[in-house]
Amino acid sequence: MxxxxxxxxxxxxxxxxxxxxxxxxxxxxGRKRLGYRVQMDTSARDSATSSGPEAGMLQRMQWDGADLRDPSVVLLRIENVGWTPIVEEDYVAPANDAVGIRVAFPGRRVVGMVVTECSHTVLRDFFAPGTPGLGATDGVIRLPKVKLNRRAHYKVLAVLDRVPDFTGTDFPDPEVTAGVVGGVRGGTIKRTEYYPFAxxxxxxxxxxxxxxxxxxxxxxxxxxxxxxAAPLDCAEGTLHLSGSTAFQPVLELAAEQYTKTCPDARIPLTGSSFEGSVPGLDTLAAAGEEAEPEDGEGLGDRLSFSDGPKSDGRPQLLPRPVALSLFTLVVNEDTGVQDLSLKQVREIYAGKITNWKQVNGNDLPVQLVSRNPGSGTRTTLQRQVLDDRPLLAVTTSDCRSLDTSRAGRCEVAGTPSLLDTVASTSGALGHSEVGAATAHEGVRQVRIDGYPATLEGADQGAYPYWETEIAYTYGEPPADSIAAGFLRYLANEVGKDIIRSRSHRPCSELDKPLLCRPSGS
The missing domain is CATH 1.10.287 (Helix Hairpins)
Structure with missing residues (x-):
């Protein structure tokens, strides 16, 4: 068995x-518990050997005109260490006996005592002169039946002296006798210790x-x-991703981590997977039309990512905001430019400024390197920065053949190609998402009106070049599909860490997560 x-x-x-x-x-x-602590028990027998004008002061204490033989001082703390109040009727003592606690000092007699500290002022009424049950006789201190709330306490300071017939070197510990009805371990008062933790x-x-x-x-x-067991976000099957080259680094890393976590998932990525926002949406729409899913059903194996919203006319494509993407203008390091006003940027792209010396840069013609039509980065530049103004006409179809002796413009397919072209072309100006630009050597990011590409600048409404990264599905994907699982993965903690690692900000961390807009927009 x-x-x-x-x-x-x-x-x-x-x-x-x-x-x-x-x-x-x-x-x-946590029941009724009456406890005590001996917070001080010290003798003055060694004070005569101390140095200083006060040496031996304690040994010169007197009682009835005679010096004390071997004076000592004791400080006791009486406390309620349980979770229940203690009242007069709880003390284990006859009703006609006003004494609740007795403290004996073997080998010593009590010279004097006083209650020095009460956790609450109302406790002092129990120790007024003449209170029944309060006093000291020879070696015993008698304390009245004091009502103590939870954690309440009072302290007793006593001066003692050695009795003549006690010959021991050290005095025994004080003997405290008391009890409460219904208390722990028979209700006997216990010596307690201070536990800072438990x-x-x-x-x-x-x-x-x-x-x-x-x-x-x-x-x-x-x-x-x-x-x-695999995480709940895991699903089996093959997922095809397409769309934004600006968001490509995030998706490549997320796909790698997702397939490691979910062994039954496959996310093949090729050179043609990411060709831009509009081509990605075209690919998704074409796949949906070919599959012809039934009404109310969507594709569960495809996702397309776009820098910004889709154009009208595609009701089957459903958006889900994923992240706030920050973009930046980049220049070749030889331009001598680090900051441009919004007006200067618009005049450069309008062809009114054609040489960097016109904006206090070096004497070099401006070479505009742009993304191909359909790029979300380019669309965002025109809408957010250029106020929907069109770009200048292309002067050459191949960026490698730009005539650097005069101003010109060319177009490239993806973000990596654009950054490589800007870095290798004298006087070049281009546009990119921030993460890729930061990691690329040979280019310099340009501030706009003094603001770098940061979420804080976008929040304040001062930095204009940003856009919402949106995941699109064809219809509503099944809840158990790999498309739905991957979207949930991007929204959980691991996915959000990946998004942040590439200089984007998860929508769930913004003030307007459903719209995925910074607070200043």
Missing amino acids: NGVPWESVLAVLGLAVPVAAALWEFFLA SRPVRWLLAALVLVSVAQSVSTFARGDDTV
Whole structure:
């Protein structure tokens, strides 16, 4: 017969240990508990050997005109260390006996005592002169039946002296006698200690809980990887991605991590996967029309990403904002330019400024390197920065043949090609998403009106070059499809970390996540 699995035993222990700790702390230990602490018990016998004008002061204390033989000082703290108030009727003493606590000092007699500190001023009424049950006789201090709320306390300071017939070197500890009805361990007053973290029994229980947790972890790893369940976002099948080259680095890294986490998922990426926002939407629309899904159903194996919203006329393509993408203007380092006003940018793209010396740069003709039509980066530049103004006519179809002796413009297909062209072309100006531009050598990012490409600048409404990165599906993908799983993956913590690592900001972290707009927009 098979025995009980170790995992079940550990699970039971993992539940029993914290329950036992809670029962101890809040029910058993939390009943009525009267405690005391000896916060000071010191003798003055060595003060005569001390240096200074006050040496031996304590030894010169007197009682009835005679010096004390061997004076000592004791400070006691009486406290309610339980979770229940203690009232006069709770003290274990006859009703006609006003004394609730007795403190004896073997080998010493009490010279004088005073209550020095009360946790609440109302407690002082219990120690007014003449209060029944309060006083000291020979070696015993008598304290009245004081009402103590939870965590309430008072302190007693006593001056003592050695009795003649006591010959020991050190005095025994004070003997405190008291009890409460219904208290822990018979209600006897106990000497307490200060635990900054937890009491000793609770610490043992917590240590046991840690051991149980370690054992559970070891058991889990010992079972091997075959029994580890995949995350809820995992789905099987093949997912085809297309669209924005600006968001391509995010999607490549996310696809790599997703397929590692979900072994039944495949996301093939080729050189033609990302050709721009509009070509990506065209690819998605064509795939949907070819598949001809039934009404109410969508494709579960395709996603397209666009820098900004689609154009009208494609109702089957459904948007889901994913991230806020920041873009930047980039120049060749030989231009001598680091900052342009919004007006200067518009005049450059309008052909009114054709040499960098006109904006306090070097004497070089402006060479505009742009993305092909259909690029989300280019569309965003025209809409957000250029106020929907068209770009200048292309002067050459091949950027490698630009005549750098005069101003010109050419177009390239993707962000990597644009950055390479700007870096290798004297006087060049282009546009890119921030993450790719930051990682590329040979180009310099340009501030607009003094603002770099940051979320803070977009939030303040001062930096204009940004756009919402939107994932498009053809219809509503099935909830268990790989397209739906990958979208959920991008929205969880791992996906958000990947998005941030490429200088984008997850929509869920913005003030307007449903619209995915910074607060200043």
